[in-house]
Amino acid sequence: MAPPQGNPPSSGTLPPQHQDRQPGREGPMHPPPRSFAEHYVGAGRLTGKVALVTGGDSGIGRATAIAFAKEGADVAIAFLEECEDARQTCAAIEACGRRALAIAADLGDEAACAGVVARVVRELGGLDVLVNNAAEQHPQQSIADISTAQLEQTFRTNLFSMFHCVKAALPHLKAGARIINTTSVTAYQGNPHLLDYSASKGAIVAFTRSLALALASRGIMVNAVAPGPIWTPLIPSTFSPAHVAEFGSNTPLARPGQPDEVAPSFVFLATEGASYMSGQVLHPNGGRIVNG
Secondary structure: OOOOOOOOOOOOOOOOOOOOOOOOOOOOOOOOOOOOOOOOOOOOOOOOOEEEEEOOOOHHHHHHHHHHHHOOOEEEEEEOOOHHHHHHHHHHHHHOOOOEEEEEOOOOOHHHHHHHHHHHHHHHOOOOEEEEOOOOOOOOOOHHHOOHHHHHHHHHHHHHHHHHHHHHHHHHOOOOOEEEEEOOOHHHHOOOOOHHHHHHHHHHHHHHHHHHHHHHHHOOEEEEEOOOOEOOOOOOOOOOHHHHHHOOOOOOOOOOEOHHHHHHHHHHHHOHHHOOOOOOEEOOOOOOOOOO
16 A cells, blocks of 8 residues: 655645755655655556666656556566665555566666666566666756766766666567656756756757667657656755755746656656657656747
């Protein structure tokens, strides 16, 4: 049984809070994010499919993994070390009557990515949908404060992992398979305190478009989702309590989004409704116009 979920705030304010370690955890978040796809109604659009969602233990990844399960897919999630969040996600997938597989791995390492994909194929019997969602961010006041180590780590997790997972998955993907990458509104609008993160997300847009062209002849669709400010564990583990209290309030909808409000974008791109879409980006961002 999924824990009770909070409702989207009617205003842009959240209680000030902070978590001292990354990756963050959903348990301490108040209000809890809506990430269990509780109100999502599946229609069997992924019946017989196998999906892998990186960063699938919580937040957008969790909501997407559970929505996929409600559509009939068996789902594997890859995560770094958030074991309790991963356990809850797998329990929710299994409650949908689907098989769940949780794999702890540092996806910044190419061998780890290959190992994750190999285990998914071995234990779940194949791979049809790859969602590259794992990411990290570390705000800094100035570019002078971004160390080489931080820059490399951000790109290793956010971008290199996508290359590695795609390379490992390609031998197993057939015509009709889907690759969906998570980019960000920051790729389009920028962020003065997330220079390396924004740059990595911009690179993901270019990667998505180029990979879509490269795989079109094989019938493999490649698209992306660019969320705006979404209430996930990344936020309290990244920002100060004061920043959290105003998180999302500057969007046209004047509030942060919920993971459950982003997951349907991934479902659409994974199903037949998006059979004539490749190289595109969807923008669940609270009403910001980004023209991209």
